[in-house]
Amino acid sequence: MTEPPFRRVVVIGAGLMGTSVALALRRFGVEVLLEDADPGNLRVAVSLGAGVPVTPGDAPRAEQADLVVVGVPPAALGTVIADALARFPSAVVTDLGSVKAAALADTRAHAPAGAGLDRYVGGHPMAGSEQSGPLAARADLFDGRAWAVTPHADSRPDAVAAVERLARTCGALPVQLSPGEHDEAVALVSHLPQVASTVVAGLLTTAAEGHLVLAGQGLRDVTRIAGGDPDLWTQILSANAEPVARLLHEAADNLHRVAHTLEKRDAAEAGLADLRNSLERGATGVRRLPGKHGAQPEAFSAVPVLLPDQPGELARLFADVGAAGVNIEDVRIDHSPNTPAGLVELWVHQDTVPALLEALAHHGWDVHG
Numbered sequence: 001m002t003e004p005p006f007r008r009v010v011v012i013g014a015g016l017m018g019t020s021v022a023l024a025l026r027r028f029g030v031e032v033l034l035e036d037a038d039p040g041n042l043r044v045a046v047s048l049g050a051g052v053p054v055t056p057g058d059a060p061r062a063e064q065a066d067l068v069v070v071g072v073p074p075a076a077l078g079t080v081i082a083d084a085l086a087r088f089p090s091a092v093v094t095d096l097g098s099v100k101a102a103a104l105a106d107t108r109a110h111a112p113a114g115a116g117l118d119r120y121v122g123g124h125p126m127a128g129s130e131q132s133g134p135l136a137a138r139a140d141l142f143d144g145r146a147w148a149v150t151p152h153a154d155s156r157p158d159a160v161a162a163v164e165r166l167a168r169t170c171g172a173l174p175v176q177l178s179p180g181e182h183d184e185a186v187a188l189v190s191h192l193p194q195v196a197s198t199v200v201a202g203l204l205t206t207a208a209e210g211h212l213v214l215a216g217q218g219l220r221d222v223t224r225i226a227g228g229d230p231d232l233w234t235q236i237l238s239a240n241a242e243p244v245a246r247l248l249h250e251a252a253d254n255l256h257r258v259a260h261t262l263e264k265r266d267a268a269e270a271g272l273a274d275l276r277n278s279l280e281r282g283a284t285g286v287r288r289l290p291g292k293h294g295a296q297p298e299a300f301s302a303v304p305v306l307l308p309d310q311p312g313e314l315a316r317l318f319a320d321v322g323a324a325g326v327n328i329e330d331v332r333i334d335h336s337p338n339t340p341a342g343l344v345e346l347w348v349h350q351d352t353v354p355a356l357l358e359a360l361a362h363h364g365w366d367v368h369g
């Protein structure tokens, strides 16, 4: 049997993220010890098989951990990381927080000289959910996702390597950035989208019931992350305030320009060209997003299949695709309300589309488009 990638890991903060990391490590037989300020969350994480709780008598065993993963909310990161460096003197310490420069500054502020800050390397898995708590945790949450690894100037190379190993063990792709670079990047790819989603979803609060029944998948795609925990997002956004505010001003300017264009009925021709330019710019931006495992999105195509709303149909579709030797890279399901069928988008490698279409036709599936 191959050696586990870590001997013993302590996870502090057994919520959505900490418990997901613990479950991912348990797949490889890593011994995981869990701590949480909330005894209820700790009990749930333990019952899910994420690890065992650290009891007072366990201190000597826990002290021999080779890695500590801190999965607490952003405002608590500095104190908990500094405390972990002191309590686990030979362990590499990392965290899962969404903002890195503030976590490092808070840790420095709370760690006394000689605390071993060179054993700390920040981390941020770019996967999660709008839900929180251990019940929403999943062992496969990080599969194929990026995991930012953010060493500071004094981080030891072996500590950086350990955090990259953690990311890979959890199924993710480590991406090294400085804490500042990371915060600039996530302001655009995570924090701006969160605020945009929140603002659109906020407008739904005053919509007439009769209008909301028309909601389709587009609105659901845009507003899903608005369901995230407001306490967590208040902490994330305020910890990365400056870059997020800068992008929000830019986005607001763009929104104003579109609104003015729509209002300028007298200069219709020029206005339409401006509007089209804005829409083109959006389409160009979305094409720049990398696909699964960082592959170019052009490599994949969507094949839409109409699925009868009956038990077992999705399993039958997947089995037919699998039997044709086609790998499904991604799946999106459009659950339009009050319809007896759903539209399933199968995302597959472009080269496999002809074989997929042939197999779907052979099995009588209704392919759209």
Ligand SMILES: NC(=O)C1=CN([C@@H]2O[C@H](COP(=O)(O)OP(=O)(O)OC[C@H]3O[C@@H](n4cnc5c(N)ncnc54)[C@H](O)[C@@H]3O)[C@@H](O)[C@H]2O)C=CC1
Pocket (backbone or CB within 6 Å): 012, 013, 014, 015, 016, 017, 018, 035, 036, 037, 038, 041, 071, 072, 073, 074, 076, 080, 096, 097, 098, 099, 124, 125, 126, 127, 128, 129, 130, 131, 132, 133, 134, 232, 236
């Ligand atoms: N929710 C998401 O999708 C993502 C969150 N993150 C980051 O991961 C971290 C954790 O977030 P979630 O797991 O979503 O939150 P969560 O609310 O599900 O879990 C946080 C856990 O930490 C515990 N906790 C709070 N203060 C503590 C302390 N001082 N000592 C010990 N335990 C403490 C809480 O009881 C809770 O169980 C945050 O820093 C967040 O920025 C990163 C990527 C995605």
Ligand SMILES: O=C(O)C(=O)Cc1ccc(O)cc1
Pocket (backbone or CB within 6 Å): 097, 098, 125, 126, 127, 128, 129, 130, 190, 225
């Ligand atoms: O739910 C999703 O798709 C997310 O993007 C969740 C998320 C939330 C916070 C992060 O720092 C990173 C990812």
